[in-house]
Amino acid sequence: MSLVNLLNAASGLPTWVTTSFPIIRKILIAIIGISALLLIIVVLCQSSSTSGGTNVLSGEIESYYAQNKGQSRQGKLRKWTIILSSVIFGLTILYFILTLIYKG
Numbered sequence: 001m002s003l004v005n006l007l008n009a010a011s012g013l014p015t016w017v018t019t020s021f022p023i024i025r026k027i028l029i030a031i032i033g034i035s036a037l038l039l040i041i042v043v044l045c046q047s048s049s050t051s052g053g054t055n056v057l058s059g060e061i062e063s064y065y066a067q068n069k070g071q072s073r074q075g076k077l078r079k080w081t082i083i084l085s086s087v088i089f090g091l092t093i094l095y096f097i098l099t100l101i102y103k104g
Contacts, residue, residue, distance in 0.1 A: 013102060021102040028095045032088055039084040046077045 017102055018104060021098055022104065025095060025098055028091050028098070032091050032095070035084050035088050035091070039081065039088065042077055042080045042084060046081070047074065
């Protein structure tokens with residue numbers, strides 16, 4: 001028996017944990033990296049908002065275009081920004097939970 005097998009047997013973890021968790025963590029890191037690159041691209045494709053908070057101060061009512069912004073290109077980019085950042089957040093939490101369970 002190798003030293004790694006002896007240490008895993010002493011820790012009381014099943015063998016499927018010791019064999020699958022390192023692979024799962026590598027896959028999670030790859031997905032997080034790809035999602036981060038896609039998030040950077042999506043954010044760079046968005047145009048900056050020039051109005052800022054002036055509509056709130058002036059009391060202007062939103063136009064029809066502003067109300068249906070979710071179907072425009074900018075609205076789709078905003079949705080993808082939220083989706084990708086949520087994926088990165090969730091997978092990062094999952095990665096650190098897996099690290100707490102198995103540190104090997």
